[in-house]
Amino acid sequence: MVEPLRVVDSGLSSPLRSQTLWHAIAYGVSAGGRATLSFCRPAEPYVCLGYHRGIDEVDRDYCRENGLPLLRRMVGGGPVYLDSDQLFFQICLPARAVPAARRQALRVLLEPVVTAFRAVGVPAALDDDLEICLDDRKICGHGAGQIEDAVVVCGNLIQRFDHERAARVLALADPAQRDQTLALMHRFVAATPLDPAAFQAAMISAYATALGLGAQGGALTGTERTVLEGLDERFTSDTWLAGPVRPATARAGRPSARQVKVRAGVWTLGATYDGAQVAAGVVRGTVEKVRLHDRGLNGSTEQAEEALQGIPLHSVARVLTGFGDPGRRLAAAFATADPGRL
Amino acid sequence: MEETALVIVSGFPLALDRRYQAETHMWVLDTGPGRVRIGMDPLGIETSGTLAQLSFLPTGTELTAGRPFGQLEAAKFVGPLLSPVSGAMLAVNDAVARDPGLAERDPYGAGWLIEASVSETAGELSGLLAEPAEITAWFAARIAHYRLNGLLAQ
Numbered sequence: 001m002v003e004p005l006r007v008v009d010s011g012l013s014s015p016l017r018s019q020t021l022w023h024a025i026a027y028g029v030s031a032g033g034r035a036t037l038s039f040c041r042p043a044e045p046y047v048c049l050g051y052h053r054g055i056d057e058v059d060r061d062y063c064r065e066n067g068l069p070l071l072r073r074m075v076g077g078g079p080v081y082l083d084s085d086q087l088f089f090q091i092c093l094p095a096r097a098v099p100a101a102r103r104q105a106l107r108v109l110l111e112p113v114v115t116a117f118r119a120v121g122v123p124a125a126l127d128d129d130l131e132i133c134l135d136d137r138k139i140c141g142h143g144a145g146q147i148e149d150a151v152v153v154c155g156n157l158i159q160r161f162d163h164e165r166a167a168r169v170l171a172l173a174d175p176a177q178r179d180q181t182l183a184l185m186h187r188f189v190a191a192t193p194l195d196p197a198a199f200q201a202a203m204i205s206a207y208a209t210a211l212g213l214g215a216q217g218g219a220l221t222g223t224e225r226t227v228l229e230g231l232d233e234r235f236t237s238d239t240w241l242a243g244p245v246r247p248a249t250a251r252a253g254r255p256s257a258r259q260v261k262v263r264a265g266v267w268t269l270g271a272t273y274d275g276a277q278v279a280a281g282v283v284r285g286t287v288e289k290v291r292l293h294d295r296g297l298n299g300s301t302e303q304a305e306e307a308l309q310g311i312p313l314h315s316v317a318r319v320l321t322g323f324g325d326p327g328r329r330l331a332a333a334f335a336t337a338d339p340g341r342l
Numbered sequence: 343m344e345e346t347a348l349v350i351v352s353g354f355p356l357a358l359d360r361r362y363q364a365e366t367h368m369w370v371l372d373t374g375p376g377r378v379r380i381g382m383d384p385l386g387i388e389t390s391g392t393l394a395q396l397s398f399l400p401t402g403t404e405l406t407a408g409r410p411f412g413q414l415e416a417a418k419f420v421g422p423l424l425s426p427v428s429g430a431m432l433a434v435n436d437a438v439a440r441d442p443g444l445a446e447r448d449p450y451g452a453g454w455l456i457e458a459s460v461s462e463t464a465g466e467l468s469g470l471l472a473e474p475a476e477i478t479a480w481f482a483a484r485i486a487h488y489r490l491n492g493l494l495a496q
Contacts, residue, residue: 050415050418050420051395051413051415051420052394052395052397052413052415052420074420075418075419075420076394076395076415076416076417076418076419076420077418099491100365101389101390101488101491101493102389102390102391102416102417102419102421103389103390103391103417103493104389104491104492104493105419106417106418106419130417142418143418143419143420144417144418144419144420145419145420145421146419146420146421146422244397244413245397245398245400246397246439246440247436247439247440338443
């Protein structure tokens with residue numbers, strides 16, 4: 001007999017537990033536990049880093065001053081601000097039950113979320129970038145990962161979104177980039193103020209149907225509780241927070257860059273090279289807003305900014321060559337843009 | 343290293359000078375007695391999505407076939423890079439960790455992932471695809487399968 005989908009609702013949880021609870025479930029599923037859909041809501045705000053992302057992407061001083069803990073998850077994506085206006089959900093299955101190709105696995109495991117949104121009256125869609133959207137605005141964050149032999153996809157129902165804080169917690173050296181990031185967040189990230197109980201019921205129904213399983217309320221097993229305690233310890237250690245060992249990227253004499261992804265295809269760039277400084281907002285390959293600084297531009301700064309506005313990213317270098325050496329320095333800073341890696 | 347000779351199978355480059363593990367799309371190239379270089383073929387990379395991040399366990403780590411030697415992140419999905427052999431990690435490719443796009447641009451060359459010593463007693467190398475004909479047939483079948491499932495452009 002096929003075992004039903006276990007549904008675990010942990011309710012209001014501490015920031016730490018809002019992460020470690022579902023990681024513990026993933027280890028349980030990996031060890032032979034049932035497919036599980038889990039929910040929780042962080043009682044307090046905090047900042048969470050994707051598995052590979054650098055701790056230096058977060059303004060740690062701001063977080064410390066504002067009592068925002070910083071945690072690292074075992075799934076992908078960037079640094080995000082999380083609070084009690086977000087209902088977290090996680091679907092966790094044995095890896096063997098999920099398509100081996102990641103994009104296919106993500107599509108299969110995110111489609112029920114779209115079904116649930118639609119069931120409660122939100123005409124959401126899963127776009128080609130595998131983001132859950134309403135028109136061109138992202139309405140649900142997600143990340144995914146394989147934890148031992150379990151695959152987990154997590155996301156959130158954003159009932160209200162604090163755009164200002166979401167932009168503020170990021171470490172951005174150039175205030176112009178922060179302004180551009182905030183403006184794009186307002187435009188491309190939206191909350192859906194739904195009844196969370198109705199959404200939760202719709203999620204349970206959508207996943208049970210998609211997986212061909214019944215659904216049954218449950219709780220963490222004894223083994224998962226033991227794992228949970230270990231995870232609490234691991235997630236609060238400096239070693240874990242530091243993240244996986246990565247080779248240094250910055251090299252003397254090379255441009256340095258900071259990119260922030262707002263949603264797929266929408267991002268900002270802050271970059272410097274040899275005294276030239278660029279802050280740009282890019283929407284689907286087109287430069288929308290740009291702020292330039294170079295000592296050699298003299299009175300041409302505004303003209304250069306206007307020349308770049310609305311042009312495709314791949315034309316930036318060509319346009320900037322018209323501004324001599326300063327243009328070449330700015331083009332080198334711009335060339336650090338690598339949105340595919342965000 | 344010498345430039346790798348490639349054949350094109352249904353639009354994808356394939357190197358026939360090395361072994362492959364069918365399930366994981368990892369290739370294994372002999373680089374000396376008891377020593378191999380490991381990377382991922384273009385199908386494994388293409389079906390993952392754009393590689394955003396790669397991280398590896400420290401050199402010296404003991405490798406077990408079927409267990410992770412690192413993590414790959416693509417499309418916000420973090421998943422294990424599974425070792426096709428048992429042995430020990432001798433070196434990691436820092437260049438590909440800094441720039442995962444290298445594995446997309448040159449999967450059989452500069453985009454290699456790790457170097458390892460292999461345990462001769464494990465006999466795992468003989469379980470990998472090694473004959474050019476079987477490698478080509480497997481590669482073509484995987485492309486057809488992925489295209490049928492919409493994971494590769496036609």
